[in-house]
Amino acid sequence: MKLHQVSSLVVIAMLALAGCGQPPDATFSSNREKLAPLLPDARKMVEKALEENFGTPNNLVAWEKFKIDYGAADPTADDDHKHHRNPGWRLVDGRNLYMQHCVHCHGTAGDGNGPTAKHLNPRPRDYRQGVFKFKSTLGGFKPARGDLIHILEQGIPGTYMPSFVLLGPEKLGLLVDYVRWLSIRGNFEIRLAEELAGLGATESDVTQEVQNDESKKLQRSDAIKAAISAASGEVAQLIEREANDLAENWEAGDLPENAIVPKVKRHAPTRESIEKGRLLFLSQYPDPKDPDPKKKTECAECHGRAGRGDGPNTEKFWEIPKSNPKRSYETAGLHDIWGHEQKPRDLTRGVYRGGRRPIDIFRRIHQGIPGTQMAGFGAALTEEEIWDVVNFVLSVPFEGKHSAYPTEVEEQKQAEKKDVAAAQE
């Protein structure tokens, strides 16, 4: 054989090897942090429950327990949409879109740890806690479906989350349903692992039990067996309970009565309103009902007196919640439940991550921002007072600038008129 024949054979062989091998099946990355303390058999229980009820990325399982539109079989679907003839096609379509647009940041399992995640600040959201920051619902309720769609449409200014508005409502709906399903899956994993840990199915529990055994006869293997049999007796019940609870939580998020809907209309951002908002922001507004005469909003503690997001709380070393033994974060400043440093918003920038509509800011103040230290003031303030704070917050970027707020412009004109009148006299 001549040289060029040999080399072309080599090229063909290489192409055959590279092109025809099946890539390994995609997997949902598991929650290492929560599964690591468990005994291997307990870990397997969680993994089995996940695989049975949620499947793998290549073989999704639509668990009927949850009120998600998985897509009913459509026997009339054309050849381009063959998979629509099977039930669960919406989940499959949602997954395909997610793998195309979201996975590189948010990860296959929605753990916010895709390949690009480590380059981003703030980090992409980890959905597995089921906590979403920007929502229209009250306190502990899950976000409504529309809230997540709104985020996909608008993106999150000030972060790397771009807008996906051009995908159109149908695709956004598919994506949101898949994200809700992923969040439920991740949350289910955490809850089940925590429950099993609570039943004593962890390495440290077994070690402790052996150590504490006064007769010194307890074998480690027996202790493990006992712990696993206790766990396996309960696991079916736990799966049922947690799934029902999750289904209920997400359904409640969609109920109209759980949305924050102000009853009082926003009033115009007059000078009085902005000034009242400022006093509330600085906790200097008199509260007639309280013996301590100031309303305690304490916005400035985090956001700073000038609203620059540099309040005294950003310079403290905060204790890590639930840390045992107690220890503090390594860096000063506020942290969110995902363990990342969380800067209070610099209000002078005029960038509003959760949306700039007055209603968006009203909701942030009313119920706070879940997962962060931003508390809700819906109970402490009346709706009128919240609107005052909203008016103040929206006016901060224009303070002292030439492009003044309308009231300031008006006052300037008035003052000028007076000057002119005075000069004429």
Add this chain to the structure above:
Amino acid sequence: MVGAVAAVASFAVAPAMGWWFPHPGQSLSPLGQQIDDLFYLILVITGVTFVGVQAALGYILWKYGGGNREKGIFTHGSHTLEVVWSIVPAGILLFIALYQMDVWARYRVKSRFDPQAIAHPIAEVTARQFEWRIRYPAPGKTLQDTPQFDDLYTVNDLHAPTGRPVVIRLKSEDVLHAFYLPQLRVKQDAVPGLVIPVWFQCDKVGEWDLVCAELCGWGHYKMRGQLTAQRDGDFQRYLIELQQSQFDDGVRVANAEGKPADE
């Protein structure tokens, strides 16, 4: 031979078929039409030259190749020929350079922009990794250099009125991007720290591409937007709707469901 004839034939019919430009082939803006004309002019010049040179080369190969084994003669070359093929292309290049100046000036020289359009830019478009953030002035107001309390904000979907020149202020928040409207033949880099006025005129109502044409990072390929060209009245209505949704206070008095409309 068949291949060569097919190539020349397809080259000859391509302009009429609109194969050179993105759908719908014709530019949607008057200036874009002129840019297309320039393109075709240069294409004809280079095309005729290319086909002529290739034909001559083929003829020489055919005439003097193959069985014809006569001994070649060495010549030092022809001074006249050298001068001719230097001066003729130089003349052609000079012609193109001078001929295109007017179109270029109309496209890029600010003093040649429509004064009405430059005085009232319709929007500020800020490119960032990886989306287009858009700021409009409130309906009836003029866009200011700095954000105003009543400005309107959207993302990725730039609306513009048809039938008249409009100006946008182009900015970048992070790295180099390029604001590219292929159907209008408009392409302008967005440079961090600069505010660059870009004008265009879309004569056809519809949704047209807006893409980033400067490699701006890993997500460059997905930095897509849309130009929604509307009649002036529709554009004004759009701004008013945008204003209503942006200053929404969520209060729904007459809504039996008690839920905001966006949910």
